[in-house]
Amino acid sequence: MDKKLIGIDLGGTTAKIAILTKDGEIAEKWTIKTNIEDNGSKIVRDIGDSLNQKLTDLQIDNNEFYGIGMGTPGAVNYEKGTVKGAYNLNWVDEQNVSEDLSRITGLKVYLDNDANVAALGERWKGAGEGGANVVFVTLGTGVGGGIFAEGKILHGVKGAAGEIGHVTVEPKDGYDCTCGKKGCLETIASATGIVRVAKDLAKEFNGDSKLLDAIKNKEEITAKLVFDLEREEDALAKLVVDKISFYLALALSHIGNMLNPEKIIIGGGVSAAGDALLTPVTNYFETMVFPAVRESTAISIATKGNDAGVIGAAWLALPTDEEE
Structure with a gap:
């Protein structure tokens, strides 16, 4: 079975979410609104719920994925998987994005800055x-x-x-x-x-x-x-x-x-x-x-236009040769 990737490109207005093949081809993509109310406390939950619902609709199990890669505005701590200072999301204080999204979806989450993942998307497939x-x-x-x-x-x-x-x-x-x-x-x-x-x-x-x-x-x-x-x-x-x-x-x-x-x-x-x-x-x-x-x-x-972010985010979840 060829495992797949999930890419998320989080912005102040919308979050773009996509399921991709290991070769970086988009198989499914959709968008949800970014709800920045209550200091952005609903953002990660909304993304996780949307993703879980989509996988249920498509009848795809978690074991068919390597993991989730996500690009976000703000200052990212890549080792801890946290974000702070994403003011357009109302994320002033540190947010445990990787840990929270992983708990909701049951998948490992890899986080990076939104500009970096757009760069990765263009570098990989653009x-x-x-x-x-x-x-x-x-x-x-x-x-x-x-x-x-x-x-x-x-x-x-x-x-x-x-x-x-x-x-x-x-x-x-x-x-x-x-x-x-x-x-x-x-x-x-x-x-x-x-x-x-x-x-x-x-x-x-x-x-x-x-x-x-x-x-x-x-x-x-x-x-x-x-x-x-x-x-x-x-x-x-x-x-x-x-x-x-x-x-x-x-x-x-x-x-x-x-x-x-x-x-x-x-x-x-x-x-x-x-x-x-x-x-x-x-x-x-x-x-x-x-x-x-x-x-x-x-x-x-x-x-790659607006797809660069989800493509590059998905790249973050690609396994190394040793991990496969």
């Missing part, structure tokens, strides 16, 4: 193509990342490895970041950062521009709108994309020169811009890196 050295950068409301080096996900001493969004790219005149620093990549290259850059550049822009008109008319400005207009050769939009591409490439060049991964994969909502983002970032990146890095490290757009 744009990373199984490489031993892959870096994942996610551009969404914020900027996150995960580093897969020499065949292992890097956590760091305090679990802060991969905080790519807080690489300083504009130390002198940069925007204030929610982390307390100034000039972090997140303040420029996130979806909210791109809008901030657009509104700032609009203040000194005098030419014709649909983006400028939209800002003046107080219309809703989004990162998608900026990239859509850039494709239409809108002059202001082109300036915005050029600026954010420069700073993103600067941060990625530090990663490239430090780690020399096979791939740096860009994911998250902003990555939907595709080549409109990839081309200028790659062009700047190639002028900023050591020659050997330029020849061996490629930048690409993520391919």
Whole structure:
């Protein structure tokens, strides 16, 4: 009998749950709402109950699974299986996630940070193509990342490895970041950062521009709108994309020169811009890196989208050769 894996990608709005084959192919997937009431005390119970019900419906026994892998926001203690500081879940204090979910489901639970599991998903079945050295950068409301080096996900001493969004790219005149620093990549290259850059550049822009008109008319400005207009050769939009591409490439060049991964994969909502983002970032990146890095490290757009998290989470539960 080929055993299966379970992957869970927990977010502030929903929890995505999937049953996968050992080869990382999704056999079943579903979503439940994340109930953050009462300090998030119902979240793990809801996930466990949903999973138990699904396995009952499918008539699958626990002995058909290696275990559960789960990605979660917050600071994760990988050895203890605990999470704290996941503020969008109302998990301020430490939560015994692995222990609690294991007790409910009867399966062993492996826990990691949500950005790390997305990196693992892309590395295992997506744009990373199984490489031993892959870096994942996610551009969404914020900027996150995960580093897969020499065949292992890097956590760091305090679990802060991969905080790519807080690489300083504009130390002198940069925007204030929610982390307390100034000039972090997140303040420029996130979806909210791109809008901030657009509104700032609009203040000194005098030419014709649909983006400028939209800002003046107080219309809703989004990162998608900026990239859509850039494709239409809108002059202001082109300036915005050029600026954010420069700073993103600067941060990625530090990663490239430090780690020399096979791939740096860009994911998250902003990555939907595709080549409109990839081309200028790659062009700047190639002028900023050591020659050997330029020849061996490629930048690409993520391919697994919203499935990356559950796929990467499931990978956590894969047994080693010795365990099988």
